Structure formats: C-alpha cells, structure tokens
Amino acid sequence: MWKWLHPYAEPQRAYRLAGKFIPWLSILAILMLLTGTTWGMVFSPTDYQQGDSYRIIFVHVPAASMSMSAYIGMAIAAFIGLVWQIKLADWMAASIAPIGAVITFIALVTGSTWGKPMWGTWWVWDARLTSELVLLFLYLGVISLYASFEDKVLAARAAGILSIVGVINIPIIKYSVDWWNSLHQGSIKMTGKTAMPPDMLVPLVINILGFGVMIGALSLIRFRSEILARNGMRPWVRELALAEGAK
Amino acid sequence: MQAQFQSVSDFLNMGGYGFYVWLSYGVAYVSLAILIGFTLTRKGRVLKEIAAKAKREQRLAQHRSAKE
Amino acid sequence: MKRGISFTQAFFTLLMRDLKIAVRHRGDIFNPLLFFIIVVTLFPLGIGSEAKILSRIAPGVIWVAALLASMLSLERLFKADFNDGSLEQMLLSPQPLQLLVLAKVLAHWLLTGLPLIIIAPLLAVLLHMEESAYPALIETLLLGTPILSLLGAIGVALTVGLRKGGVLLSLLILPLYIPVLIFATGAIEFAASSQPYDGQLAIIAALLVGSLVLAPFAIGASLRVSTN
C-alpha cells in the first residue's frame, strides 16, 4: 500500500538539499548587498551631471535587471514542469513568481523616484518604465491565476502556460514599446550611460549579483514551504507538522 | 577610496537629493523586508495548517471506527 | 459506420454549429457591438466636442474600445461549451484539437470582430477622424482583431473553469494586447498625417501569422487544464 510513496521520496530529498544551500546563499547575499550598497552610497564618487541622485542606481539597476531574469527563470521552470511533468519544477516556478513581482515593483518605484529629480516628473512613458510595468502585470497575472485554482496541480499547469505565453510576448512587447516611445518622445533620454568609472561600476555589479543571490535564497526558502504545502498528505510532512505543532 | 561625505547630515542630504534617494531605498528595502517576512513565516503557517488538517482527519477516522 | 470526415469538414462542422447557435441567440452578437458604440460615444462627452482634439485621439479611442469589446465578448467563447459538456466532447474528438479550437475562434471573430469593423468607420466620422486614415483604420482592424480573438482565447481557455474568471481575464490578456494596440494606432496616426504605414501593417500581419500558428496550441493545452 505504501509502494506509491517510493517515487515521491524525491520531494523530501529536494527539501533537504534546498535546506543545505539556504544558509550559505543568505549569508553571501547579505554580505554582497552590504558591501555593494555601502560602497555605492558612501565611497563612490558623485556623478558630475546627476549629483548624488544617481546613487539610486545601486538599487534600481539590480532590481530592473533581475526582474527580467527572474521571469525567464520562472518560465523555464514552468516549461520543464509542463513538458516533463516534473512537479518540483512547478513548485519552483510558483516560488519565484511573488519574488519576481516584488523585485519588479521595486524597479518601478525606484525608477520613478529617480525620474522625478532628473526628468522633473514621477512618471514618464519611457520605454523601460513601460515595459517594466507590463512585466509587473504579467507577474500579477501568473500569481493570481495560480491562486485561483483550488487544485494546485492544475494551478501550476495553468500558470505555467501563461508564463510561457508571456515569455514569448515579452520581446514583442519590449520592441513595440521601444518603437512607440521613439515615435512619441525623444527629448527625454537617460544621460551619462557611456563610460562608468570603476568606482561606480564595481559596487553596481556587486549589487546586481547580490540581488541575484538573494533571489536564489528567497526562492529556495519559498520552494521548501511549497514542497511542504503540496505534500501535506505524506507521512514525513505530517510528522514534521505535528512536531512543529507540539512545540 | 575615501568617503564622499563630510558628515552624517551631509550623507543624509545626498547633495540635495536626499528625499528621492532615501525614498527609493526606503521603498525598496521595506518591500523586500515584507517579502522576506512573509517568506520566512510561510513554512510555519503551512505546517500549522497541515497539523490542523491531520488532527481533523484523525478525529474523523476515530469517529468512523467508533461507529463501526 | 464509416468515419470519413476530412479536416476541412470537421473545421466547418464546428464553425457552422457555432454560427447556428449564435443566430438563435442574437444577444451575443449585438451586446459587444453596442458596448463598442457606447464607449466610443462617451469620449466626446467626456473630453469635449472640439474637432481637433477628437480627431487626434480617434485612433486610440476606437482601438481601445475594440479591445475592450473583444475582451467582453470573449468571456463566453468557451463558457457555454464548458457548462454543457460539449467542450469535453471536443477534447475527445479524434480530430486535432488545434483545428477545432481554430474553428471556434474563427466563428467568434466572424460574430463579434467583423461587425466591429463594419461599424468602425461610422464611429470614426463621429470622432472627426482624418479622411486619409480610413483605409488604415479598416486594414488594422481586419488584421488586428483576429489577433485579439486568438490571444484572448488563451486567457479564456485558462479561466473558463474558474467561478470568478472575469476580472482575472483582463489582467491576463490586456498586457498581451499592447503590441497590437501600439502598432495599429501608430499605423492610423501615420496615415492621418499622410505618411506610409506599410511597416506597421507588416508587423501586425506578422503578429497575426505568429498567433495563428502558436495560439491554437496554447489554447488547446489550456482547455485540457481547465476541463481536468
């Protein structure tokens, strides 16, 4: 009768393995973000054009670049889950989505607070900001679709299809917004992007990588909870839950 | 490498852009903190739910076997 | 008891069935059309009747209204079939699912997209659109509204099994509509200022071909999830 349990020993192993990585990734992420942010905020030279307002770059650019990477990561996981029916991949995709949405939100807000002193307005229909907004919508669509299905096996498949459709559409949307922007605007351009002194570049790169590691750590933590939530009927999860409840 | 700011108030002022810089860092780190908070507490919530469900099912099974 | 139906016959069977049902259920055709007309007429009332402003915003208004009308009508694309079990039978048909799905989307477009295109020039008159832009308006609608139906059908297929799918549907598909909206209104604006707009039309045509090829697979896969 317990024979069917055998192939599902896998989630338990994934749960344990993820648990081993989390402390290291977390420490690494904190160290990198502390170094990069302190360096950028205190030691990097002031930009001759933008003054100190450019220091927003150390949070904006990491968030913006990681928001897209996280989406692609989620879509790849969803694809693996859909095609090869690997449930661990489905759960990974479900774990990444909320993190990606928050990162995208951060990229949007920091972009707009940077825009206010530079462009004199909180929001411009700049190609980058607009694409980022659409990306946020896509994330929210995936998250709410996943939440709408009671049966999470189905939810993962539905959300997976949507994220793959989204990933095909992102380049098209990006291109269309770029084209549209060049038609309607033109005066507002980000300046000083050409040559960045190493004192600005190095902390920026550290922060970008730090964001990546942080997203990895958070994904793994959510992944572990997702494994537990989806395997609530398995004895090993029950034991864990009852032990936790006894505390 | 040396600090670009003479004093703490200088640092907070950010060359006149303090409001924007700190606003964006504030929003970014507060939303990250909320995300991290939810992420860290999720495991506990999930386990609590599963434990509640397990207990419910135990009661149900007992009720059933008592009837038989 | 021969099973000799060809792909074309299967396609037209389903197309005819949906058209027949729609003819007996006329509200489904007229409601989105009325919605389209009313949304467009609200704009002059809200913005003011100055011809210059209206002609400036006309392409955008007509296209956004078309987008919303298409979304509104799409909600029922698979709903009735889902509720009465016809959808299951469609999934169990020995015919390729993509083909059947395409027939349904085409039926839907004929019933809701085409009337929109016929009525759009009249609304353009109300909005004082530049005369040179009329061909562009018709062409973009002809090429663009099938894309809306195809992409929208993916969202509908994903949400058809959900009780409160309505609001979710707009969140899922409106972002996907953005490229069509941008290039279509761009083409009309170019046409209004007597510039060539072949480029935009070509892009919309490419989008149409792309969604014709890929969307049926996504719709089919989504329907299999929803009927699970």
Added chain:
Amino acid sequence: MTKQDSKALLSANSLTCIREERILFDELSFTINSGDIVQIEGPNGAGKTSLLRILAGLSRPYAGEVMYLDESITRCRDEYNEDLLYLGHLAGVKSELTAEENLYFNLRVSGYDQFDARDILSNVNLTGFEDALAGHLSAGQHRRTALARLWHTNSRIWILDEPFTAIDKRGVAELEQLFLQHADNGGCVIVTTHQDMGIISEERLRKIRLEYRFV
C-alpha cells in the same frame, strides 16, 4: 462465456489521483478486456467520476498511466479517441439546437460522415421530437439525445458516467441490452451508476470498488 483470447483493451497502471491534497485512490491497477462490462462502485466523493475522467484521458492522474492496447493514451491520443465513447455527467447537448442537430454535430465532431440522424433518434424514442429545441425537451429526453450516439458508433471502449440518470425503466432495460450486445461484439463498457441493473447478471458484471479515504 469464456474470453480466453481477449486482449487487454484498456489497462490502468498504478493510478494515483490526488485532489486538493486529498488522496482519492492510489496504486489502482486493473485491466479491461473486450467483452467486459465494468461497474465502478463507491460512495459519493470516492473518486468514481475522477477515475472515469482519467480513463477517458480528460484528467491527468497524479501518477501512473492509462494504457490503450499497451500504449500510453497520452502518446496515441487520436487513435484512442477514435476507439472511445465517453459520456459524462454533462450531456454535451446544446439547448439552442434541435435534437437532430445535436446528434448531427456530435457525430460529425466524432468523425462520422454518413448517417441518418432521424433513424438513430428513433432508437431512443425521440421520433417526433427531432425538430424540438433541446432546451424544450424534458430531462430524460435531453439525456437520451446524448445517449443516441451509442446506437451509431464503432468505438469499442464506452465510458459512461451515470448513464441512467433521468431515464425510465424501459429505457434502462434497452440500454442494458445494448451494453450486452456491445460487449458480445468485442467492446467493453465502463459505467458508474447508483441504480441496480436488472438485465445484466451479477456474474457478467465486473465491479471495481472505490472506498472513501481520509488521508
């Protein structure tokens, strides 16, 4: 009746079904040969409909697979669909169409191109109602419009979810007769029903029982 030579039309391989974190059944294996009439039994919520839908290929099992002539149905979907007739709770009958049109479209979608819809409808006592909109028919007539397809099919595997709902005694007897005839001709029938079947004898009927499970 001995069926030594019959080959396994359909087999379930360690099927596991989990719905909303509840296990409906696990490690369920059985084979169905041509000539079998199988009744799936069990209390409400035991997963009868889920099992039928998995067998029909409408739902995907959490684990395990359904084999049609020793090939997984996900890999030979078109061939399997051609040999399968599934009727679910929902009849697949459109209320905007007449009984005849419903049958016509349903058969066409299944691939049949030459048939006399009126003739087939006479099998289910719908003569005289061919032109009535299905929405105006009674529940039983509605159901019979869907069941009429059973009289015009060359699919061997019939999967029927509660086929007798709203059908009168005489209709049930006719259906049972049809099942026997179909099984004798090398087909198989898989049904769920809460009604007792009168004509199909106990020894002829195979039963698969599902229990309501808690964990």
